[in-house]
Amino acid sequence: MNAQDSLDGRRRAVDEELERILGRSDSLLYQAMRYTVLSGGKRFRPMLLLSAGEWYQAERAMLLPFACALEFVHNYSLIHDDLPAMDNDDFRRGKPSSHKAFGEDVALLAGDGLLTLAFEVMAAAPLPATLTTQRARVIEEVSRRAGVEGMIGGQYLDIRLKPAEVNEASYRDIILKKTGGLIIASVRCGGLLGRASDDELQALADYGANVGLAFQVRDDILDAAREKTKDGAFRPNSVALFGEEGARRRLKDYVDAALASLDRASIASEELRALASMLLGLKEGNA
Amino acid sequence: MNAQDSLDGRRRAVDEELERILGRSDSLLYQAMRYTVLSGGKRFRPMLLLSAGEWYQAERAMLLPFACALEFVHNYSLIHDDLPAMDNDDFRRGKPSSHKAFGEDVALLAGDGLLTLAFEVMAAAPLPATLTTQRARVIEEVSRRAGVEGMIGGQYLDIRLKPAEVNEASYRDIILKKTGGLIIASVRCGGLLGRASDDELQALADYGANVGLAFQVRDDILDAAREKTKDGAFRPNSVALFGEEGARRRLKDYVDAALASLDRASIASEELRALASMLLGLKEGNA
Numbered sequence: 005m006n007a008q009d010s011l012d013g014r015r016r017a018v019d020e021e022l023e024r025i026l027g028r029s030d031s032l033l034y035q036a037m038r039y040t041v042l043s044g045g046k047r048f049r050p051m052l053l054l055s056a057g058e059w060y061q062a063e064r065a066m067l068l069p070f071a072c073a074l075e076f077v078h079n080y081s082l083i084h085d086d087l088p089a090m091d092n093d094d095f096r097r098g099k100p101s102s103h104k105a106f107g108e109d110v111a112l113l114a115g116d117g118l119l120t121l122a123f124e125v126m127a128a129a130p131l132p133a134t135l136t137t138q139r140a141r142v143i144e145e146v147s148r149r150a151g152v153e154g155m156i157g158g159q160y161l162d163i164r165l166k167p168a169e170v171n172e173a174s175y176r177d178i179i180l181k182k183t184g185g186l187i188i189a190s191v192r193c194g195g196l197l198g199r200a201s202d203d204e205l206q207a208l209a210d211y212g213a214n215v216g217l218a219f220q221v222r223d224d225i226l227d228a229a230r231e232k233t234k235d236g237a238f239r240p241n242s243v244a245l246f247g248e249e250g251a252r253r254r255l256k257d258y259v260d261a262a263l264a265s266l267d268r269a270s271i272a273s274e275e276l277r278a279l280a281s282m283l284l285g286l287k288e289g290n291a
Numbered sequence: 292m293n294a295q296d297s298l299d300g301r302r303r304a305v306d307e308e309l310e311r312i313l314g315r316s317d318s319l320l321y322q323a324m325r326y327t328v329l330s331g332g333k334r335f336r337p338m339l340l341l342s343a344g345e346w347y348q349a350e351r352a353m354l355l356p357f358a359c360a361l362e363f364v365h366n367y368s369l370i371h372d373d374l375p376a377m378d379n380d381d382f383r384r385g386k387p388s389s390h391k392a393f394g395e396d397v398a399l400l401a402g403d404g405l406l407t408l409a410f411e412v413m414a415a416a417p418l419p420a421t422l423t424t425q426r427a428r429v430i431e432e433v434s435r436r437a438g439v440e441g442m443i444g445g446q447y448l449d450i451r452l453k454p455a456e457v458n459e460a461s462y463r464d465i466i467l468k469k470t471g472g473l474i475i476a477s478v479r480c481g482g483l484l485g486r487a488s489d490d491e492l493q494a495l496a497d498y499g500a501n502v503g504l505a506f507q508v509r510d511d512i513l514d515a516a517r518e519k520t521k522d523g524a525f526r527p528n529s530v531a532l533f534g535e536e537g538a539r540r541r542l543k544d545y546v547d548a549a550l551a552s553l554d555r556a557s558i559a560s561e562e563l564r565a566l567a568s569m570l571l572g573l574k575e576g577n578a
Contacts, residue, residue, distance in 0.1 A: 033439045033447055084403060089374075089395035108376035112399075113447050116371060117439040119403065123410045124434035134333055136423050140414045143430065147411035153322045160400050184321045270566040 007278035011051055014064070014275075021068045022075060027126060036106045036114035037121070041079045043097050048279070049074040052190035052215075056208055057277035060198025067197055069129035070142060074190050077150050080118035081186075083111050085159060114174040121144070135197065142193045151188035158182025162239060170240045176217065178240055183223075184216025191276070199244040201262075207269030212225065214262035218283045221255045225286060259284055294565035301351070302564075305337040308355045309362060312412060323393045323401035324408070330384050335506075335566070336361040339477035342562035343495055347485025354484055356416035357429060361408040361477050364437050367405035368473075370398050372446060383503055409433070422484065429480045436476035445469025449526060457527045463504065463526055471503025478502075478563070479511045494556030498563065501549035505570045508542045512573060546571055 005013075019042075026038045051072035057067040086093040086101040087108060094104050103111035104164065126143050148154060158181030191208040200208065221242045228243040228251075242251040262280040266273065292300075306329075313325045337358035344354040371407065373388040374378040374395060380469050381391050390398035415500040435441060445468030452461065454531040487495065508529045515538075529538040549567040 029440070031439070031444065031447075033444060037439070080403075084399060087376075087399065089376075089390075089399055103376075110447070112371060112374065112376055113439075113443050116367075116403075116406065117443050119406060120434050120443065122541040124431055124438060127431035127434060136427075140423075140426055144414035146412055147407050147414060151326070151407040151411060152318070152400075153316070156400050156404050156407065157318065157320060160318075160397070163396055164319075178480075183483055 007274040011055075011278060014054045015047050017064060017068060018047045018054070018075065018104055021072050025069075025121070032110060033117055034115055036102060036110050037079075037118055039105060040083055040096070040102050040114070041075065043073065043099060045069055045079070045097070047071075047075060049078055049186055049190040050220075052187060052212070052276070052279060053194040055273055055279060056194025056200075057193040057198045058194075059271060059273040060200055062194070062198040064073075066127065066129075066131065066135075067194065069125045070193055070197060071190075072144070073125045073146065074186060074193070076118040076122040076125070077146065077155075078186055080115040081119070081121070081150075081155060081159070083115035086276050088158070090163065120151075135199075138196050138199070140279065142196050143178055145192055145196065146189050149185040151152060154181050154189075156186035158185060162229050165240060166239050167237035170245065172245065174243065175245055176241050180213055181222045183220040184213050187216040187219065188212035199205070204269045204271065207265050207271060210268075211262045211280070214258045214265060215283070218255055218258035218262065218280065221251050221258065222283050222286065225251050225255065229286075256284065261270055292537070294561040298342075298562055298565060301338050301341045301365060302334045303343070304351060304363065305334045305526075307558060308359050312356075312408070313357055313493055319393070319397060320401055320404055323389060323397050324366075324405055326386075326388050326392060327383070327401070328362065328405070330386060332362065332366070332384070334358075334362060336365055336473055336477040337501075338562070339499070339566060340481040341455055342560055342566060343478040343481025343487075344485045345481075346560040346563065347482065347487055349481070349485040353416075353418065354481065356412045357480055357484060359478075360412045360433065361473060363405040363409040363412070363482070364433065364442075365473055367402040367409070368442060368446070370402035370405070374398060377450065406437075417542060422486075425483050425486070429483050432479050432483065433476050436472040441468050441472035445472060452527060454525055457532065459532065462527050462532055463531065466504055466507045470507040470538055471500050474503040474506065475499030482488075489555045491558065494552050494558060497552035497555075498549045498558075498567070501545045501552060502570070504565050505542055505545035505549065505567065508538050508545065509573065510568050512538050512542065516573075543571065 021257060022041055026041060028034065053071040054064060054067050055076055058064060082096060083102045084094055085091050089102055093101050095101055102114060123143065131139055158178050161178045162182055189210050191212045192205055195205050195208045223244040228248060242254065246254060259280050263277060266276055313321060313328060315321065340358040340361055341351060341354050345351060348555045369383060370389045372378050373383055373395060374390055380388050382388055389401060410430065418426055445465050448465045449469055473534055475496050479492055482492050482495045511529040512535065515535060529541060546567050548563060553563055
């Protein structure tokens with residue numbers, strides 16, 4: 005089976021598990037959570053987690069709840085980021101954003117609900133007794149990378165940093181937190197559940213950091229192609245910083261660095277290689 | 292040592308640990324988190340957790356991170372509940388609310404940060420090997436009681452329920468989720484970390500449910516005494532529902548039921564008794 009086929013299989017398994025978990029109730033809050041989560045995301049983070057874990061022979065059924073938890077955290081961040089107090093985005097994936105569809109109060113609570121659900125799912129997931137201590141490490145990893153020193157801190161910098169404060173170093177710092185945080189957590193949680201060694205976990209973190217940078221630079225390039233600009237909002241952006249050519253060069257450098265990180269620890273996962281390499285494809289919807 | 296002295300000692304220990312954890316960084320997000328958490332809360336939930344755990348001989352140092360986690364979850368809910376999209380409260384504990392002091396974007400992120408930090412603290416807290424499986428049960432307990440089927444669901448009902456839908460049964464349902472959720476989680480987590488039996492955990496849940504109801508009814512009575520009314524907002528309220536006499540009678544009934552739950556499982560903790568009984572004191576600042 006080639007990497008694309010096996011990634012497609014993983015994506016379907018994730019989608020089924022997401023639907024199963026979110027099918028618990030038909031309350032309006034669950035409707036709002038389903039509305040965002042089940043609206044055609046690419047499941048990039050769950051696929052990173054599954055691919056890292058399965059490389060280390062962990063069973064997919066065991067990994068799936070954790071993969072879904074990462075997707076819940078990602079979707080909570082999208083809902084809160086779209087709120088009027090933040091990005092004030094009326095659309096997300098071609099549909100009205102959560103607060104446009106359900107009202108600001110429900111969107112806020114649905115985001116809170118997804119973040120809380122992520123931890124519930126990780127705490128309740130069946131694990132063999134040999135992995136009991138890994139569960140705490142996984143929950144700590146996700147909470148640190150998603151927290152104020154990670155994703156939330158990156159979102160804050162993204163909004164509050166002044167134009168004069170943006171340079172290559174501060175751009176990297178923001179992206180490593182805002183976008184890199186959850187991506188690093190995804191591959192490392194797969195590694196933790198697969199009992200990867202500390203050296204391998206470090207290589208997975210390096211891979212994740214470079215994939216995160218590539219992911220964001222690619223997004224900046226696609227945004228520039230769409231000529232999307234936010235009214236009045238300043239956002240650190242690699243195309244604005246480096247020019248389109250400079251951004252494309254960095255995108256390739258980051259993908260190369262991600263692949264080199266895998267090689268360094270002899271992680272020959274075709275799927276992890278494919279997930280990084282597909283970021284070079286500058287058509288919408290690849291990643 | 293009488294119950295009040297030992298509760299005072301617990302409160303000081305909690306305050307010190309909260310300050311220690313939140314002293315990590317001086318970023319604006321940490322300032323915002325400290326602003327709300329370290330502004331004179333009564334630490335009711337942490338004291339419930341410590342009192343339940345210490346009744347079962349668990350060490351205070353081991354319990355403290357979990358006690359702080361409950362306080363972080365409580366404070367995140369206050370920050371988000373005060374936002375304009377929710378209650379639109381400009382003041383909290385006599386100071387400008389978080390979004391008034393820091394802006395809506397920072398308040399939103401500070402709330403998200405506190406919720407995430409709660410799980411990080413629980414995942415990273417040192418525990419003896421014999422309690423490894425209890426950690427997952429505690430994290431699951433907190434996430435369920437704080438989540439969409441618990442506190443978040445109660446906040447939603449509190450906002451969205453229509454006047455015609457409010458009666459004694461729906462009021463109980465809302466309060467058991469909105470206020471009761473975290474209070475039940477607090478005592479049960481103390482019990483879980485103290486290795487309480489299933490029967491004892493059930494008795495602690497019953498105690499917590501009745502303490503949660505008493506806590507909210509008392510708050511309604513104090514609000515009525517303050518003649519505080521929200522412009523235009525309808526909120527299910529025990530004084531409006533049952534009259535002041537009816538609310539006072541229910542307050543006493545709930546406290547009696549809480550104490551009876553302890554007796555049923557022979558939980559003779561003076562501190563848990565005092566934490567319930569002090570809710571009968573209808574002066575501000577008791578609980």
